[in-house]
Amino acid sequence: MSGYAVYVWGSFAAGLAVYLWNLIAPRLRRRATLEAIAEAQGDE
Structure with a gap:
């Protein structure tokens, strides 16, 4: 993922x-x- 894994998996988590x-x-x-x-109804 060329260093973007945190953003990709973060998007999935969100x-x-x-x-x-x-x-x-x-x-x-x-x-x-x-x-x-x-x-x-109980108060009536």
Whole structure:
């Protein structure tokens, strides 16, 4: 890779991090939303 391996693999790592965040973030947000709904229904 003629000395550019750090940049190439760094780009792959950054892309993987973004991909994983796109998988995990909606699940975390859904869980928080469901907990908030359950809490709001429990207060009534």
